[in-house]
Amino acid sequence: MSGSSTGNNLENRIPSAPPNFIRHIIEEDTRTGKYDGRVITRFPPEPNGYLHIGHAKSICLNFGLSIDYHGDCHLRFDDTNPEKEEVEYVESIKADVRWLGFDWKDHRYFTSDYFDRLYDYAVRLIRMGKAYVDSLSAEDIRRYRGTLTEPGKDSPFRNRSVDENLALFQKMKEGGLDEGECVLRAKIDMAAPNMVMRDPALYRIRKAHHHRTGDKWCIYPMYDFAHCLSDSIEGITHSICTLEFENNRELYDWILDTLKVYHPRQIEFARLNLSYTVLSKRKLIELVTGGHVTGWDDPRMPTLSGLRRRGYTPESIRNFCDRIGVAKRDSMVDLGLLEYVIREDLNKKAHRVMAVLNPLRVVIENYPEDQAEMLTAVNNPEDPDMGARQLPFSRVLYIERDDFMENPPKKFFRLSPGREVRLRYAYFITCTEVIKNETGEVVELRCSYDPATRGGDAPDGRKVKATLHWVSAAHAIDAQVRLYETLFSVENPAAAEDFKAVLNAGSVQTLTGCKVEPSLADAPPGFSCQFERLGYFCVDIRDCVPGRPVFNRVVTLKDMWVKIKDQHQK
RNA sequence: UGAGGGUUGGUGCAGCGGCAGCACGACGGGUUCUGACCCCGUUAACCAAGGUUCGAAUCCUUGACCCUCAGCCA
Numbered sequence: 241m242s243g244s245s246t247g248n249n250l251e252n253r254i255p256s257a258p259p260n261f262i263r264h265i266i267e268e269d270t271r272t273g274k275y276d277g278r279v280i281t282r283f284p285p286e287p288n289g290y291l292h293i294g295h296a297k298s299i300c301l302n303f304g305l306s307i308d309y310h311g312d313c314h315l316r317f318d319d320t321n322p323e324k325e326e327v328e329y330v331e332s333i334k335a336d337v338r339w340l341g342f343d344w345k346d347h348r349y350f351t352s353d354y355f356d357r358l359y360d361y362a363v364r365l366i367r368m369g370k371a372y373v374d375s376l377s378a379e380d381i382r383r384y385r386g387t388l389t390e391p392g393k394d395s396p397f398r399n400r401s402v403d404e405n406l407a408l409f410q411k412m413k414e415g416g417l418d419e420g421e422c423v424l425r426a427k428i429d430m431a432a433p434n435m436v437m438r439d440p441a442l443y444r445i446r447k448a449h450h451h452r453t454g455d456k457w458c459i460y461p462m463y464d465f466a467h468c469l470s471d472s473i474e475g476i477t478h479s480i481c482t483l484e485f486e487n488n489r490e491l492y493d494w495i496l497d498t499l500k501v502y503h504p505r506q507i508e509f510a511r512l513n514l515s516y517t518v519l520s521k522r523k524l525i526e527l528v529t530g531g532h533v534t535g536w537d538d539p540r541m542p543t544l545s546g547l548r549r550r551g552y553t554p555e556s557i558r559n560f561c562d563r564i565g566v567a568k569r570d571s572m573v574d575l576g577l578l579e580y581v582i583r584e585d586l587n588k589k590a591h592r593v594m595a596v597l598n599p600l601r602v603v604i605e606n607y608p609e610d611q612a613e614m615l616t617a618v619n620n621p622e623d624p625d626m627g628a629r630q631l632p633f634s635r636v637l638y639i640e641r642d643d644f645m646e647n648p649p650k651k652f653f654r655l656s657p658g659r660e661v662r663l664r665y666a667y668f669i670t671c672t673e674v675i676k677n678e679t680g681e682v683v684e685l686r687c688s689y690d691p692a693t694r695g696g697d698a699p700d701g702r703k704v705k706a707t708l709h710w711v712s713a714a715h716a717i718d719a720q721v722r723l724y725e726t727l728f729s730v731e732n733p734a735a736a737e738d739f740k741a742v743l744n745a746g747s748v749q750t751l752t753g754c755k756v757e758p759s760l761a762d763a764p765p766g767f768s769c770q771f772e773r774l775g776y777f778c779v780d781i782r783d784c785v786p787g788r789p790v791f792n793r794v795v796t797l798k799d800m801w802v803k804i805k806d807q808h809q810k
Numbered sequence: 811u812g813a814g815g816g817u818u819g820g821u822g823c824a825g826c827g828g829c830a831g832c833a834c835g836a837c838g839g840g841u842u843c844u845g846a847c848c849c850c851g852u853u854a855a856c857c858a859a860g861g862u863u864c865g866a867a868u869c870c871u872u873g874a875c876c877c878u879c880a881g882c883c884a
Contacts, residue, residue, distance in 0.1 A: 381882075437813095444882035488879090576835065804845080
């Protein structure tokens with residue numbers, strides 16, 4: 241079991257996460273003393289976008305391992321491509337990792353901090369005759385590479401002398417060559433069965449402004465060259481990345497072995513796929529720039545900023561990551577699991593409140609006209625320490641439209657003509673009359689109440705089949721509530737020809753004129769609560785003005801009645 | 811037709827030569843001032859075929875199917 245119930249205290253989480261193949265490897269390495277028992281991992285995002293739930297899996301894995309095995313986890317920004325990267329992203333990434341509850345201590349690095357050393361390593365490779373400057377065009381390089389089944393052929397520039405290569409590489413560095421004129425390549429084997437090993441590019445010319453190094457450099461190292469060496473420089477022991485880098489491991493090893501430097505071990509695991517959403521950076525960017533969502537933090541987005549705004553807690557996401565496990569096979573995690581973990585967390589923590597989303601006016605005819613009284617409501621039945629509050633009750637109330645049916649089917653327990661139900665924490669009421677407008681729509685209910693049931697229990701012991709939530713009309717405050725559904729209407733939108741064609745048109749429904757209990761008037765942004773019988777909601781962190789709360793639905797409560805209803809309709 | 815990986819209930823993950831387990835889901839029941847939570851129960855899987863072994867999800871062989879790789883992205 242995970243020990244995450246103790247809130248933010250990560251050190252207390254017991255050897256929490258279930259066993260997985262990476263833990264086996266680390267434990268084996270520790271046993272054999274391979275890295276003197278050290279465990280140093282790293283989370284290496286490229287600062288070119290916002291973090292999403294898939295990154296959370298990697299963060300929880302890398303930081304979690306470092307905590308459980310008493311090591312460190314470095315936060316390293318892999319900023320080797322100046323054209324795509326921005327400081328805005330590094331700030332959001334730091335905020336998201338911190339929000340998730342992890343601490344990189346003083347281990348915050350940038351690959352760009354190593355540019356000088358990486359350049360020196362490249363020069364060493366050239367001197368060893370293991371790298372050369374290729375003046376072939378990008379297109380020719382592709383042609384010379386061969387195909388999956390045919391070997392490539394050597395570039396005519398492959399046998400330039402060390403001195404010529406040194407001079408050319410320096411010229412590249414000094415800006416004497418244009419973008420695309422040449423690249424530095426490793427000299428490995430153009431007939432290698434692994435395409436990655438067919439003389440991969442190590443450096444390219446980019447006359448672009450870098451967000452940290454400015455205009456100091458006009459050549460930038462490629463991922464394959466920079467990453468293994470950065471891991472080596474930092475003394476990483478286990479370099480954990482996703483499956484698509486399996487083919488790159490041979491090159492990772494080749495570079496470190498050829499240079500004879502400290503050699504971490506690369507281990508690959510399967511990235512997260514979540515049903516009813518997309519987790520590729522390219523697609524997420526498209527959703528934002530195409531205006532399909534309101535931004536990176538749209539509550540429907542799988543980004544950490546979106547989930548946070550939606551009302552997900554860091555604990556729930558960490559717990560999710562523990563539960564999905566880590567393996568090498570491609571899989572698709574059911575969205576239902578993410579909903580489960582946030583319900584589980586909020587059930588323990590969230591205040592219960594009463595809110596009526598779709599109000600139906602109810603007049604208690606035998607209740608005095610100008611009277612109001614306060615009734616006691618429990619804040620959280622799961623946690624007595626959360627106390628109780630006072631709720632105003634009066635003659636005119638609102639209940640949920642869905643809680644009344646004039647001609648109820650068999651399994652409908654709620655209010656209907658002549659039936660008695662309980663108003664939570666208040667009284668038993670009986671519906672005595674249904675008032676409709678000209679079009680036949682029910683606009684008001686007249687009811688009677690039993691004063692002896694004050695607080696919600698009948699002294700004579702009689703039972704009711706339903707308990708309804710309600711608010712006092714005179715005391716309730718108006719609120720806007722947004723109901724969210726999945727962003728996509730199909731389980732695997734990434735498999736669609738065009739993922740934008742399977743967007744769910746009803747992914748957000750904005751309700752106005754909702755009536756919430758007065759205690760919510762000054763709920764702070766981000767405040768999470770349970771609207772009893774409806775779901776978990778949180779106060780939006782952007783769109784609120786004081787006294788006029790806007791709520792986002794985090795997730796519904798599990799609902800038996802919808803199932804029964806659906807079965808009836810079939 | 812090249813190379814590297816992968817395949818266990820509906821879903822995700824364990825099990826690493828000795829009774830196939832956990833979680834989510836689904837289904838049924840109990841409880842209930844939330845048709846929630848909680849509790850109890852049921853359901854349902856080792857890709858296939860050979861081989862080794864007293865014994866195979868696990869080791870070996872062959873095959874099937876799936877994923878990744880032909881960026882001067884990461």
